[in-house]
Amino acid sequence: MRKLLVFCLDALCTIDLEYMKTLPNFKLAFEKGSMVKHVEPVYPTLTYPCHCSILTGKTVKNHGIIHNEIVDVENPRAPWYSLRSQIKGETLMDIAKFNGYTTCSLTWPVSGGADIDYNMPMIVPIDYQGDDPYQFYVNYSTQELLDRYYWKYEHYLKGEDKNLDEFTMHLALDIIEDYHQPDVMLVKMCDLDTVKHCEGINNDEVKKQLRKHDRQFGQILEAVKRFGDYENTNFVILGDHGQQNIKRHINFNLLLKENGFIQTDENNHLIDWQAYCHSASMSGWIQLKDPKDENLRQKVHDFLMKIKKDPQYNIGYVFTKEEADEKFGLASEKIDFVIEGDEPMTFDSTLSGKDLFEEYLKPGWHHSLASHGYLPFRDETTAFLAFGKNVKEGVVIERGSMLNEAATMATMLGLKMEDTEGIQWQELIK
Known part of the structure; x- marks a missing residue:
């Protein structure tokens, strides 16, 4: 046999x-x-x-x-x-x-x-x-x-x-x-x-x-x-x-918080949210609290495209949920947009950090020097x-x-x- x-x-x-x-x-x-x-x-x-x-x-x-x-x-x-x-x-x-x-x-x-x-x-x-x-x-x-x-x-x-x-x-x-x-x-x-x-x-x-x-x-x-x-x-x-070796890092939920999409208390505990970033290590998934709200969807999409144009954020890819499904077979009720760095970059979903671009080479840090979760090609x-x-x-x-x-x-x-x-x-x- x-x-x-x-x-x-x-x-x-x-x-x-x-x-x-x-x-x-x-x-x-x-x-x-x-x-x-x-x-x-x-x-x-x-x-x-x-x-x-x-x-x-x-x-x-x-x-x-x-x-x-x-x-x-x-x-x-x-x-x-x-x-x-x-x-x-x-x-x-x-x-x-x-x-x-x-x-x-x-x-x-x-x-x-x-x-x-x-x-x-x-x-x-x-x-x-x-x-x-x-x-x-x-x-x-x-x-x-x-x-x-x-x-x-x-x-x-x-x-x-x-x-x-x-x-x-x-x-x-x-x-x-x-x-x-x-x-x-x-x-x-x-x-x-x-x-x-x-x-x-x-x-x-x-x-x-x-x-x-x-x-x-x-x-x-x-x-x-x-x-x-x-x-x-x-x-x-x-x-x-x-x-891939990590070149950049971003605490993306802090950016969403700064722009009014996430609300926390004085201890950085989540109170409410309209858009939230889940970390897939070297990509980020943006979930809408109300995916039926087309005005919110457009607002978040416009925000992501604006961020993509600003080189300080290093966002090289923005996919809608339809594009992620069609291109990669990536689909879930938890995913309304997928973002990824131009240079290899990790995404964090923290709400408590203070530094949007936290130092990624810190010894013993959980993302360390290399990671995955990036685009297949x-x-x-x-x-x-x-x-x-x-x-x-x-x-x-x-x-x-x-x-x-x-x-x-x-x-x-x-x-x-x-x-x-x-x-x-x-x-x-x-």
Whole structure:
């Protein structure tokens, strides 16, 4: 039976490929496989929407996961998306299981409670610092995995030195050995994204992290050779989005507040609002409180176009909700306009800051040195590499859409995904 193993590196950029070619395990993809060099993600280029698009072949308006976080003006600390039931439509994993393949998903976002044989989702809240992460896994993970492995590796989820990638890797190696390599495996690694956020996109720390991921991938390859079916496995290395170095920053809600669209009390707590900016990191979403008020819509549109003409604000793009839907499949009741910087820029939704252009290079600051959420066609893009039983050697597609990945991986398994917005990269398949 054909098999598929996906090794996902969060924030893998096209610019990483040249260095990856020199590493002992990643280089197999370049020597024995094929690739799509520039993969344009969906908009916004945020982790959770992109992971859902990878598995569904759909834009965010059609799979329903528009952001990492549930967007809510009244609750700026709303929870992140986490449950498979929040995704609309079928995923690659659903189709694989329906067709008799055993499935395994490790640390994949928005997979809690999914009908997957061996499932350990990304489910612990991003800011959780306590010592009981088990409470978040129970009822949403495969209980057999929790019973068998959690006690061995829970220390990787606790304390100052916690490391989700180490937890994921230990699970992956044990599952390949103990269950003789499930037919379809998703293994998602996070640390490359973290390093780039903190250090920027192209430096020695990034190379160090790529070397670590190369060693991890080598361990997976060896585990499959020892305990699985290496000869019939298709290996895929992919990213969910790229990252860009941040050049500017704006606290856009302060600008809306200064211009009368937001009202706060003396403690900067929200009292009322007519237009509000949600941060998608390197893009901003403007939501109207009353989207049926055409006078308000025109007033906000005129304001945004005025701001766009003023170079001090660095606004390079303004899209109406209709344009965002038509161009990018980005649609939600939370979005009436989308704005983005001319130079790479982050947007903040704070109401309490005093500086409209807060210093973005501040050590330890949450946006740090690089981020994502920007337009899909802007550098840096991500990439898709594959090698194995059903993948041709030496094919390089210069540019393509993330929406094609689900159908392509299904084809590697001898399956079809009918309900996608993408098409398979047939030229990669034997």
